[in-house]
Amino acid sequence: MxxxxxxxxxxxxxxxxxxxxxxxxxxxxxxxxxxxxxxxxxxPTYGLFHDxxxxxxxAPAVSGHWDGVDVHTDEGTVALERAYVRLxxxxxxxxxxxxxxxxxxxxxxxxxxxxxxxxxxxxxxxxxxxxxxxxxxxxxxxxxxxxxxARRVQLALGATLEARHGLDRPLLMDFRGEDEVPTFLYALPLDADRVFVEETTLISEHPPPSAELESRLRARLARMGWTGPLLVNERCRIPMDxxxxxxxxxxxxxxxxxxxxxxxxxxxxxxxxxxxxxxxxxxxxxxxxxxxxxxxxxxxxWPTSARRAHALQTWGARFVADLGRSDQAAFLSSFLALPRRHVDAYLGPQASVGSVAGTMLRAFAALPFHLQRSVTRRALTRPTPLVRPLLGLQEAT
Ligand SMILES: Cc1cc2nc3c(=O)[nH]c(=O)nc-3n(C[C@H](O)[C@H](O)[C@H](O)COP(=O)(O)OP(=O)(O)OC[C@H]3O[C@@H](n4cnc5c(N)ncnc54)[C@H](O)[C@@H]3O)c2cc1C
Structure with missing residues (x-):
């Protein structure tokens, strides 16, 4: 025994x-x-910011290092100048x-x-x-x-593509596309002739099935002219909310x-x-x-401040998840155009409630008017999940 x-x-x-x-x-x-x-x-093929x-x-497992990453949406390209690495x-x-x-x-x-x-x-x-x-x-x-x-998940299908991709730094997100339930491409160069590509949902209650992710990925790669053997090697389903x-x-x-x-x-x-x-x-x-x-x-x-910050971030993620494709793209563009310290604080681990609330306020101010109206409507219709962490009335989500 x-x-x-x-x-x-x-x-x-x-x-x-x-x-x-x-x-x-x-x-x-x-x-x-x-x-x-x-x-x-x-x-997983792990990527994260160098700092x-x-x-x-x-640190000794870092095998790729770039000065920054790019995000493409239909509204344009945002370059995030924060060093990114692959492990x-x-x-x-x-x-x-x-x-x-x-x-x-x-x-x-x-x-x-x-x-x-x-x-x-x-x-x-x-x-x-x-x-x-x-x-x-x-x-x-x-x-x-x-x-x-969780009700909403992040679903991703990752693969290694053998092709001359010409990518000189990672694509954190290529959000361009036409599907109403949007997915984006994450692409991490492995070397000049190989790239890790992943078709991913932002966060979604009804994500497309894995087979659909794969066909979207193949169609996208063909549009980009990245052709070559594709080995699907990662499937991920991350509970998000x-x-x-x-x-x-x-x-x-x-x-x-x-x-x-x-x-x-x-x-x-x-x-x-x-x-x-x-x-x-x-x-x-x-x-x-x-x-x-x-x-x-x-x-x-999970000190109190981090619990409250997490509740606010979960509220924000649910809001974004429930938007349609073009509104998600508009939201992303506004958010990523905020000053770097606000974006970093929000996306980093264990942010404080003050920094998350501050970033959310700034993001709200930068949104197009119709999205500000959606945020306001949602906050007024069900105020509790937003107000409680803001006022410190509830520690967990
Ligand atoms: C495909 C994928 C890609 C990701 N990419 C990134 C990324 O690039 N950057 C990032 O920051 N995060 C990423 N994540 C999110 C997250 O960082 C990973 O999920 C990470 O692996 C979580 O680490 P973990 O050790 O908590 O859990 P896991 O890595 O999931 O490890 C759990 C371990 O528990 C074992 N296990 C499961 N059940 C049992 C059991 N009953 N008894 C004993 N052992 C058990 C599993 O075999 C596994 O070894 C990714 C997630 C996935 C799924």
Whole structure:
């Protein structure tokens, strides 16, 4: 009968889990990582802004670097002059695994019990792991963290295209198109003859099915004259407007901890930023009850201001999701034309409520009149989800 005892059991084998494992081992704790081990590294082709990775454990995995990114809409092109990088998913995973001494239990966790003074993790293979603390980092459908299901999702279909693309920096979004439920192209150069291309929904309640994404992607590439072998290798469905998870006795991290940005679907910057404070809270509460430790860990990643900011961003994302194609494009153009510090603050991880509210006000002022009217109508029809976080009357979404 397999029965392992450890200081900390970390569920999941994605970047969030491994970043926490690294932090915990640095603090001298024994760690068991519980989850399926994938030989080829992480699945997604990660991109993020350069300043978000500098000085973090994943900095050595940067494999592409550009001075900025472009966004095309029918209204024109916005150049965001903020350095952007691509991570090599294989070396990112190898980097993290290579620094870990953790026991690895290569199995899916099925549940976690809290028994008086310790957690017991159960796996699909019938193993049990006893631990003083547990972290759930099992991604978008967590094992032990409760979340309400999202209504709106981001759907994407990613592929590697072998073609001379001529792209000298990433396309964060090519939003040009005609479909009423819009999708955009994200394109990240891999080298002169290969480019990662992804047809993506912004955030949508009724996204086009995956087959439709693929045909849109192929049609778009043909229009652009990018022809060559296309290998579809990423399908992603990110729940976007579920609000924050229930802050229960098993603390969650990464996507499981609600760290996915409600407007962009990005998460890695938040995980890199917050693994330290999250595990520091675990360490500081080592001798306290599991319930108190869990609350301290949740608070480390979700202080009140960040919870309120998240509620506002979720409100904004739902508003944009429900717009038609041309209004989404107009909204994007107005938003991205705001001064850089406002855009960065809004799109970055864990923004404060003040900076998010400030950016939203500026964005409102910059919108065309008919969109200002839509925002006002929505805010007046259902004021609670907007007013409560603004006034600090409700912490979570
Ligand atoms: C295709 C795709 C592309 C993305 N691109 C970006 C990007 O470019 N930049 C960015 O910032 N964000 C991106 N994201 C969003 C987000 O950063 C990623 O989803 C990120 O991988 C989340 O990290 P995570 O470790 O929390 O979860 P995941 O990476 O999803 O890892 C979860 C881990 O838990 C394991 N697991 C699942 N169930 C169990 C179980 N029952 N027991 C044990 N283990 C389990 C999984 O096997 C996996 O190893 C992308 C997401 C997707 C899906």
């Amino acid at each position: 397999f029965n392992l005892e450890t200081d900390i059991a970390i569920l999941g084998t994605g970047p969030a889990a491994l970043l926490c494992a690294l932090e915990a081992e640095r603090r001298g704790r024994s760690v068991a990582v519980v989850g399926p081990v994938r030989p080829g590294g992480f699945v 978000q990775v500098v000085g973090t454990p994943l 090599d998913s294989t070396s990112a995973a190898a980097l993290l695994w290579g620094q870990l001494a953790a026991r690895v239990v290569d199995a899916f966790a099925t549940g976690v019990d809290l028994q008086t003074d310790r957690y017991v993790v159960h796996t699909r293979a019938g193993q049990t792991i006893q631990a003083h603390r547990v972290i759930d980092a099992t991604g978008h459908q967590p094992v032990a963290v409760e979340r309400v299901p 579920a609000g924050l998870p229930d802050f229960g006795v098993v603390p969650g991290f990464g996507a499981a901890g609600g760290l996915v940005h409600p407007a962009t679907g990005y998460q890695l910057a938040a995980a890199l930023n917050l693994a330290g404070p999250f595990v520091a809270a675990l360490d500081a509460t080592w001798d306290q009850s599991a319930e108190d430790a869990a609350q301290a860990m949740w608070t480390a990643i």
